Amino acid sequence: MPAQNTVAHDLPDAAARAFMDQVIAKRGKRPGSLLGILEAVQEHDGHKHLSLGALRYVAERTHVPLARIYSVATFYSLFNLQPQGDNTICICRGTACHTRGSRKLLESLRLELGLNDAGHLGEADKLSVTTPDGKFTIRTVACFGQCALAPVAEVNHRICGHVNERTLEREVQALEREHR
Numbered sequence: 001m002p003a004q005n006t007v008a009h010d011l012p013d014a015a016a017r018a019f020m021d022q023v024i025a026k027r028g029k030r031p032g033s034l035l036g037i038l039e040a041v042q043e044h045d046g047h048k049h050l051s052l053g054a055l056r057y058v059a060e061r062t063h064v065p066l067a068r069i070y071s072v073a074t075f076y077s078l079f080n081l082q083p084q085g086d087n088t089i090c091i092c093r094g095t096a097c098h099t100r101g102s103r104k105l106l107e108s109l110r111l112e113l114g115l116n117d118a119g120h121l122g123e124a125d126k127l128s129v130t131t132p133d134g135k136f137t138i139r140t141v142a143c144f145g146q147c148a149l150a151p152v153a154e155v156n157h158r159i160c161g162h163v164n165e166r167t168l169e170r171e172v173q174a175l176e177r178e179h180r
Helices: 002-010 014-027 033-044 052-062 066-075 095-099 102-112 165-178
Strands: 087-092 128-130 136-141 153-155 158-160
Touching: 002 052, 014 033, 014 052, 033 052, 033 066, 052 066, 087 102, 087 165, 095 102, 102 136, 102 165, 153 165, 158 165
Parallel strands: 087 136
Antiparallel strands: 087 153, 128 136, 153 158
8 A cells, every 4th residue: 555655646746647648649659759758748847857757657648668768768868857956057078078177167166056065076977966955956968069169068058168167157146146
């Protein structure tokens, strides 16, 4: 009986299920539809992530094994399995960005946001950590494909090139002012 309560508790609410049903019906069973379905479900979520309950529901409704859906959600870096902050700052860790100081950017961002106990962020190849207040999520990607603009950061889905510590600090301060 406890396992059933856990599964029931993990299910998305009625509004989320209705939204997922609508997306699945619209996208149908076309090849490649799973990516679009997961992207829409994540975008609709208030914390921009895919919960295990949402993944289970999509698996049930699409008749795609949960293991396959989970493997897709974990393979693509655009999907989040943990709740995201109100603002996302993504630092490129590709070779060009690394050689032009992305590690230092990541470390200064960590300090600015007070993530002192988040481990060795500067060395992370793949990272996603959210501030305790839920205002910011710091992520890393292997490469944005914008090497000529290195180092590159993405702030709320906007690419910023030739970023230095001061410009990144100004971006964070602007977001903080915006959300007061």
